[in-house]
Amino acid sequence: MTYPVQPKRLGFFSRVLDQTDPATRYRLVAEQIIHAEKFGFDSAWIAQHHFDGEEGGLPSPLVFLAELAARTSRIRLGTGVITLPMENAVRVAEDTAVLDILSNGRLEIGFGTGGTPAAFLPFGLQSADRAAVYAESLKTVRDAWAGRELEGGNRLYPDAPHMLDRIWQATFSVGGGERAGRDGDGLMLSRTQPRQPEAPHSELWELQNPIIDTYLEALPDGREPRILGSRSLFVADDRKEALHFADLGLRRSVERFIASGHKITGTTTEDLINAFDVHVGTPDDVIASLKADTALSRVTDLVFQVHSVDPPHEHILRSLELTATIVAPALGWMRQAPLHQERRLAATA
DSSP states (O other): OOOOOOOBEEEEEEOOOOSSOHHHHHHHHHHHHHHHHHTTOSEEEEOOOOSOTTTOSOSOHHHHHHHHHHHOSSSEEEEEEEEGGGSOHHHHHHHHHHHHHHTTSOEEEEEEOOSOGGGGGGGTOOGGGHHHHHHHHHHHHHHHHHTOOOGGGOOOSSOOGGGGGSEEEEESSHHHHHHHHHTTOEEEEOSOOOOOTTOTTOOHHHHHHHHHHHHHHHSOTTOOOOEEEEEEEEEOSSHHHHHHHHHHHHHHHHHHHHHTTOOOOOOSHHHHHHHTTEEEESHHHHHHHHHTOTTGGGOSEEEEEOTTTOOOHHHHHHHHHHIIIIIHHHTTBOOOOOOHHHHHHHHHO
């Protein structure tokens, strides 16, 4: 099955990991997303993590996005992802329906099965049950959005049938790609993922191209693919500076990275960059690196994050500027013309 080539969309993703206190973290990421909108990014995505501030700093992404909805006008706002088994599915349906109205229809919803096994316990769940709970919860969210009758004869208010076309499913596996395709949802591919012991040096795209293939094969007829490729990206004006921050950030994350199932076979900065699947350097360096990624060439949504480099805030802002003005256009992205309101605001600024 072939599909028409779609213009690529550009996104910024954050796990909210600036090295500071929670209040400052939230302020800085908000500034980064507002800056991304200024430079034409089409979407911004926020991860959800419970309990562990070193893994991710935001347990309540919809609350945060409600604040962003009031401070932005065009950029689409997404969850990457809500860990659905740990949530009350009806409340997720209600909160997202309201937030989509408040954001003037800019909400995108990525769902996932969850994080570390210990994180399930305070929610009264076992990690081993995550797949079954996820499937049941996702069905409940779909039914609620669609306005179908829930238990007790209740129906969601406000309903949100249009949100059924805004679901994204995150996965590491071919089976997950098949599920997302069969459901007609968007497919979210990770910035990195563990390698099999027998193939520790596999390229990321060698793992993800089969997921894309299966997803496309499973899509219902007439359903356009939505494939989000997340990648770790840090662009700087000077290569030496970029490598310096990469070395600091990646070494800070080594123990956690290994504990999550990844292998690191060397100790140099270059070894760490390869192990973490990070694209680092000047715009020319990063363009060349990203163009080698054959899975990335197939996605509809290019979504970049600075993790696990995590440079200082001002360097993240500069990386966003270089990404939007040099890197992303070289990969097939075209900035959309600003809305009339944005033009008027720019003219009076």
